[in-house]
Amino acid sequence: MTPGLTLTDVRLTPILVADPPLLNTQGVHQPYTPRLIIEVTTAEGVTGVGETYGDTKYLDLAHPFAEKLIGHRITDLNALFTLMDEVAVDSAHVSGQVDVGGLRGVQTADKLRLSVVSGFEVACLDALGKSLGLPVHALLGGKVRESVEYSAYLFYKWAAHPEGVTAERDDWGAALDPAGIVAQARKFTERYGFTSFKLKGGVLPPEEECAAIRALAEAFPGHPLRLDPNGAWSVETSLKVAAELGDVLEYLEDPALGTPAMAEVAARTRVPLATNMCVTTFAEVKEAFTRDAVQVVLSDHHYWGGLRNTQQLAALCRTFGVGVSMHSNTHLGISLAAMTHVAATVPNLHHACDSHYPWQSEDVLTQRLTFEGGRVAVSDAPGLGVELDRARLAFLHRRWLDDDGALRDRDDAAAMRRADPSWVTPAVPRW
Ligand code: GKR
């Protein structure tokens, strides 16, 4: 075994990145969102980078995990899971269910652990690729496409964060009605060339969100459209929306919460249903697939446990004739590069992937990734093909250090209470 591939150093840098006031069922995005940047360095001095969720509960696992990794080889990707199990056994607070609900479905301790592992897996693959002079997609078996298509991720949005909240300005403007959503979509096409659109719903009454989708269909005839209320609707409401928008939707995403409700909707509509909420772990696949509850699974390599697990999920979907694409949460360029590499290797990817990246005005890279015609070119440079900008990383880490702890754990409901002190995240189904 090549001693040069041994991991000799791991550096974890929690950061806070600017996020616009995007609305969802829980509330509104905080002005700054936590992310964790992971660097692994080998004995031969090669450094690989990874990125994952950065809330305290992830950091609490990432630190002991990083210590355990020293002395292992960056090729030992299967061992990442067993090493994480050892860490989890030592950390009583991550057993069982840590947080119910949220926009990524029920968040189990398992998903939390896998989200941490994924950041390290990506960093190891980046380092390995750099050591071998190969791009990450080659380490995953090779690309089957030269570029990966992404959709414009539209949000209801305020013009600015609530008064008195420290935040960066953005130039997207407000979007609170159909005209605002269409204007936002136009900006996405002008700036990035996207041709496929997803609207984050569950914010306004369903009739208003249907009107926004109708307005998009008129403004962009024939373009793929999706609506995702994050499980905010009852089965009956979901069916009404499906009937109303069936002729223009590519799919409805998580209209109702959980596999039983999704199965009920799916049984009574021909509109395909996608999810990033009821199928989020391998354990959830069997019930959802046997009940035919979902027609498209949106993988998020973070909580599925990395790029290789994403490929396994894609193979499972192919086996069962279920579509696959990608989900996204607030993320930076390292994650976009990782998503692009793995997406490039998935033969059965037939829907544009989601990405929040255009909403992030800040990054930790020397060069931002770019979208052309709504697509990101698959890099053939060694590793992920990205380079850390140390000054930017230090700046965003300083923001995290200076925070009094209020923003270190993403809480969209708390952010909403800055505008509306009486806000509580509505129980689902809301409509
Ligand atoms: O960023 O507000 C948001 C999204 O709603 C996100 O949290 C979801 O996880 O994008 C996600 C989704 O597709 O459900």
Ligand code: MG
């Ligand atoms: Mg979703």
